[in-house]
Amino acid sequence: MTDIGVILGATFVSIGALITLIGIFVCFRSEPHYYNPEDVDAMIFATISDRDFNKRHGIQIGVKNLHSNQNSEDSRMEDAIQPASTFNVSEGPLYSMASTERFLIVGGINSIHGWLWADLKSGQTKPKKSWSITLPTKTESIVKPEVNSLCTDGNGEVLYAGCGDSLIYAFDLSSGTLKQSYAGHKEYVHCLSVRDTQMASGSQDGDVLLWDVRENSWHNSLHPHEKEGVNRSNLGKWIGCIDLMDDWLVCGGGPALSLWHLRSLGLSTVYEELDSPVHQCLLEGEKVIAAGHSPRLIHFNLNGGIVLDIPSSSNCIYSIAHAKQPREVISIGGTSPRLDFCSCCKYRDYILFFCDSS
Amino acid sequence: MKTVESKSRGKERDKKPRPENDSVNSPAVREMKKVKRDEPPASNDHLSPPKKRALDGGMSPKKQSPGDFYHEVITKEENEAEVLSGGDAKTLHQETCADILSTLKEALDLKLKPDKDSKDKAALDGCRKRIVMGSTFLKKLNRLEKYHVKLSRNQTLDAKKQVDGLHLQLQNLLYELQHLQKEVQKCLNFRSQDEAIDLVPEDEFFKEAPAELYDAVLGMCGKRCEGGNVSGKRKEGKGTKCVYVLPQAKIGSDAHLLRLARLGWELEERKRLARDCQQVKAAKEVQLMEIQRKQATLRNLEPMLASILQACNPLLEAFSLPSGHIRELQHKAYYLPSPLYILYVQACAYVDAFDKKVVAVIHGNEEEAKTLTHSHNQLRDDSDSEAEGEETRKKRHKKRRNEAERDEERRKRALAHHPLSVSLSIVLPDGSTIVLQFRYVDYFNLVTVKVTLNISPDSAQAANSSISGNLLDPENILSHLFPGDSGEESPNPTTRHHLKEVKVESWAELVPQLGIPYHWAQKMAGLDFLPLYDVHRDDNVGGGSRGTLVKANPEVSARCIKDVIDAIRERVASRVALQKQIVQIESLHVSVSNGREAVYSGKIGSKLSSWKSISWGEYSSASTVIPIVREELVSPHSRFYRALLERGSAARIVALIAVDPDYPRKIPLFSLSLKWRGERTAKNDENVRNRMYSMGQELERELNVHLDGVGRKEEILSLQLHRLLLGMDVYLESTCLGDNPAEFPKEKLFFAQARGRNQVKPLHYLTELDVFVQR
Structure with a gap:
């Protein structure tokens, strides 16, 4: 099942800070171009977890072939997998994860760490950290x-x-130097979304700022919490997730999940169905995938109707991560x-967890 | 006409094997035509006899010898037939027919001519001749064809015969092959019996086997080992052993010979070993006899010694030696069953070596014990025979009653413990004592414990005022002293069957009568049973041999006795401390020893408003603990409490607390649910619960994970509650920050209201700086 020899990257899941006892906090990016055509069915996912009482913050990487197992007779829905490697990253909790073609990148407190995928896939149980950036904090x-x-x-640079x-x-990934910093938010930044030269960011202060990555000041802003129907005062005004696509932007958090038109900066749709705080949303062509503080993942269409509820x-x-190639x-x-x-994006067909390595 | 003739002539020439010269051709043809004329009688019997005769007559003048000629003609025609192919014959036939037809036409023309001159008549004659010639030729073709058919039929028959013969041969060969293959397979599959024999390894064999063996083996298959060569050398070197090095090399290279030699050696060896075995057995017999003899001597010695002992008793008393009490105990100790004996001896050793605060005493009636040991086995047999006797005499209903009585009696005997028992009194630092009374139940081969606790006056006050379930209950104060040792089940696996025999459902029924069979008690008494479940064996107690023999072993006892006594001390002390804490908490007052690190000295806004003990059922049915129960993080043997914390009137936290029996080694587990704001506004009930649950998780983590190892272990429950109150304050204050007017104004010092995508509140208290930060 987890043949380390043939581990090659597919999608990966990364997990941030930890909740009580055995909880895992996950965040995730998918890089469709990262698939290796030879081993498309192997899937690496990395979790950052704090197991039980050990107060560790680390990454666990496991490999599971999600597609072939589907056909076999004893395909259990819930399955424990042995982590291929487990390694500690830092003292503090880990908050975010990203990937380029070469690196697995993890953001913790005050620092960003990178591992070479090649090292991770080589099956070492304690892969060596490739680089580490400390944030240029002044105070x-x-x-x-x-x-x-x-x-x-897009280029991973x-x-x-x-x-x-x-x-x-x-940061410039080839040299590790700070390229630019963008100031504008009044509170800590929750989420980012970058498409070409467009960047959108959401923050605890409730603002969504729109940037051109070549300039260091924002050019437009949205304030979902000031909009009637979007604001949910009891849940706060923070923006927890954001995603950009062409002329559309979807964001949510304390305020309800909402779709905005970027040219006109006008509100297009409010998704009231998701009545809890929103933590993650994806804008994928004709649909919006979102989830938050409730145990369900909802696919909406652009008009606000529910397509799927998983x-x-x-x-x-x-x-939430959505990989499209080679399989969805x-x-x-x-x-x-x-x-x-x-x-297959229609229903939940696997539940995986790591067996205790200790 | 000429053309026709030449044509037919050409045909004649064609059917001949060797073409003849054209000039010589005509006589030959003519002769041939004669032959043709002769043929019909030979092959065509169907011709009408008169015609045949006429023909014959026509031919006769030319005949030299009829037989010879006939044969000659036949031979000739046969040769012709052989040469003539079917196609040629066909074309010849067609041509001849056409020829005849044209000649007929010509003749008709001539006949129809009104004025016939002689020339015409001659021509008509010629025509007639030619027609006759043509028909004769056709006849000949027919004959030749007949012969041809016959010939090819014969040929086909011959070939067929040949093919049949070959096919038969092939089948024979195939069958033979199959048979041979079967034979080969049989040979290959053959398993000799020698393969099953476990042979002496080859190296050893070469080292040890004597040279004569090779000799014998070589002799045995002298024919096989290419004769003269080896045997010659053998003859030469007869008498000197070094020569046999060569045969050895020879054998070494020949697997079959080697095998034979090894088998031979094996036989020798086994014979020798059997002899040895017999010798050893004989020696053993002798030893046994010797032992019996010596034992008899010793037995005679015993009464003598006893009388001497009795004789010196008055003397000892006269000198009032200190041995009086101890000797009596020791005397009693002789009658202890072996597990209790081991326990007693080891406990005494422990007392002498380490700890004067432990006292070991033997209680019970010595005489009873004496009689029991003697009559123990007899009794059982008697009761059985007696019962049989009764059965035959009494009536049915009486018998039934009797049986019940008998069962009762049997049960009583089975459940009786040994009249002697060992008591260990352990004195604790605060003056309390715990008394462990160990008893031995022979029927189950178990040691049981009865616990009595005498609590010192200052602790007693706390213990007695507790409302919710007494933590110092002697029945369970020592349960789960080591992992998995609840005392509810017997550590002896055979107990289940014994219980069935005496019609007792579970050990729990026997506890008041016999006591609790803790695993550690068995260990102290030297009984090392295998654990019933595959629990992690505690290193303090475990590590013993996992042998299946469950006989009292002093080793086992010696290894664990100190650990057990230490654990008991620790347990009682921590339970007393916990009890004090809980009594304090029950009065809704949370206090942690002042000045201790990790304690916040400022004002705490939240208050503990209720504290209740709940059952496992109540606990496990709560929705907040579903994951905890699912992951089996809490044992049902824990104690459970429900605490309600309030700040103001709106914010409430319900905390479900599980205190493990192994407290404080395992710290209490909190699961929280927060009720504030959400309840008023949200539509969906389930959603609220979910959300509040997750928010509570941050606090839970702070309490359950990060507080482990902070501060003094004994006070961990109070510390956790203290932190819970603080956490609740910080949570509410940080959430209200920025609201105007704030429901709960900021009183604690913290920098960031929240951090991270999950908006963690600053719940981590840094004691040195007196600030709250996020982890």
Whole structure:
């Protein structure tokens, strides 16, 4: 099942800070171009977890072939897998994960770490860290900023990090140097979305700022919490997730999940069905995939109707990833130690968790 | 006409094997035509006899010898037939027919001519001749064809015969092949019996086997090992052993010979070993006899010694030696059953070596014990025979009653413990004592414990005022002293069957009568049973041999006695401390020893408003603990409490607390649900619960994970509650931050209201700086 010899990257799941006992907090990015055509069915997913009482913050990587097993007779829906490798990353919790063709990138407190995928796939149980960037924070504070969101541009050359000091940093991945920093938010940055030169960011202060990555000031802003019908005062005004596509932007958090037209900066649709805080949303062509503080993953169409409603093992979902190539897979992670996979996007067909390696 | 003739002539020439010269052709043809004329009688019997005769007559003048000629003609025609192919014959036939037809036409023309001159008549004659010639030729063709058919039929028959013969031969050969293959397979499958024999390894064999063996083997299959060569050398070197090195090499290279030699050696060896065995057995017999003899001597010695002992008793008393009490105990100790004896001896050793605060005493009636040991086995047999006797005499209903009585009696005997028991009194630092009374139940081969606790006056006050379930209940204060040792089930696997025999459902029924069969008690008494379940064996107690023999072994006892006593001390102390904490908490007052690290000294807004003990059923049915129960993080043997915390009137936290029997080694597990704000506004009930549950998780983590190892172990429950109150304050204050007017104004010092995508509140308290930060 987890043949280390043939591990090659597919989609991967990354998991951030941890909840009580055995909970896992997941966030996730998918890079469709990352598939290796020879081993398309192998799937690596990495989790960052804090197992039980050990107070560790690390990454676990496991490999599972999601597609072939489907046909075999004893295809159990719930399956424990042995982590191929488990390694500690930092003292503090981990908040975010991203990937380029070469690197697995993890954001923790005040620092970003990178591993070569080649090392991870070689099956070493304790892969060597490839590089590490410390955030250029100016003030000497007890509270170090965390890296809440990581995003790479299409070529995997620039890494954008939305951080706890309300700034967004852009790092050149080839040299590891700071390329630019973007100031504008008044509170810490929750989420980022970068498409070509367009960047959108959401923050605890409730603002959505729109940037051109070549300039260091924002050019437009949205305030979902000031909009009637979007605002949910009891849940706060923070924006927890954001996604951009062409002229559309979807965002949610304390305010309800909403779809905005970027040219006119006008509100298009409000998705009231998701009545809990929203933690993750994806804008995929004609549909919006979103989840939050409830154990379900909902697919909406652009007009606000529900297309699909998939139950999840986590009470609170922090990460959704959608890989389209070579086969469609959606993975869901959250406060449960279990990860859910929908290999055809219609229903949940796998629940995986790591067996205790100790 | 000429053309026709030449044509037919050409045909004649064609059917001949060797073409003849054209000039010589005409006589030959003519002769041939004669032959043709002769043929019909030979092959065509169907011709009408008169015609035949006429023909014959026509031919006769030319005949030299009829027989010879006839044969000659036949031979000739046969040769012709052989040469003439079917196609040629056909074309010849057609041509001849056409010829005849044209000649007929010509003749008709001539006949129809009105004025016939002689020339015409001659021509008509010629025509007639030619027609006759043509028909004769046709006849000949027919004959030749007949012969041809016959010939080819014969040929086909011959070929067929040949093919049949070959086919038969092939089948024979195939069958033979199959048979041979079967034989080969049989040979290959043959398994000799020698293969099953476990042989001496080859190296050893070469080292040890004597040279004579090779000799014998070589002799046995002298024919096989290419004769003269080896045997010659053998003859030469007869008498000297070094020569046999050569045969050895020879054998070594020949697997069959080697095998034979090894088998031979095996036989020798086994014979020798059998002899040895017999010798050893004989020696053993002798030893046994010796032992019996010596035992008899010893037995005679015993009464003598006893009388001497009795004789010196008055003397000892006269000198009032200190041995009085101890000796009496020791005397009693002789009558202890072996597990209790081991326990007693080891406990005494422990007392002498380490700890004067433990006292070991033997209780019970010595005489009873004495009689029991003597009559133990007899009794059982008697009761059986007696019962049989009764059965035959009494009536049915009486018998039934009797049986019941008998069962009762049997049961009583089975459930009786040994009249002697060992008591261990352990004195604790605070003056309390715990008394463990160990008893031995022979029927089950188990040691049971009865616990009595004498609590010192200052602790007693706390213990007695508790409302919710007494933690110091002697029945369970020592349960789960080591992992998995609940005392509810007997550690002896055979107990289940014994219980069935005496019609007792479970050991729980016997506890008041016999006591609790803790696993550690068995270990202290040297009984090392295999664990019933595959629990992690505690290193303190475990590590013993996993042998199946369950006989009292002093080793086992010696290894664990100190650990057990230490564990008991620790357990009682921690239980007393826990009890004190709980009594305090029950009065809704959370206090942690002042000045201790990790304690917040400022004002705490939240208050504990209720504290209740609940059952496992109540606990496990709560929705907040579903994952905890599912992951089996809590044992049902824990104690469960429900606490209600309030701040103001709106915010409430319901905490479900599980205190493991192994407290404080395992810290209490909190699961929380927060009720505030959400309840008023949200539509969907389930959603609220979910959300609040997850928010509570941050706090839970702080309490359950990060507090482990902070501060003093004994006070961990109070510390956790203290932190829970603090956490609740921080949570509410940080959430309200920025609201105007704030429901709960900020009183604690923290920098960031929240951090990270899950908006963690600053729940981690840094004691040095007196601030709250996120982890």
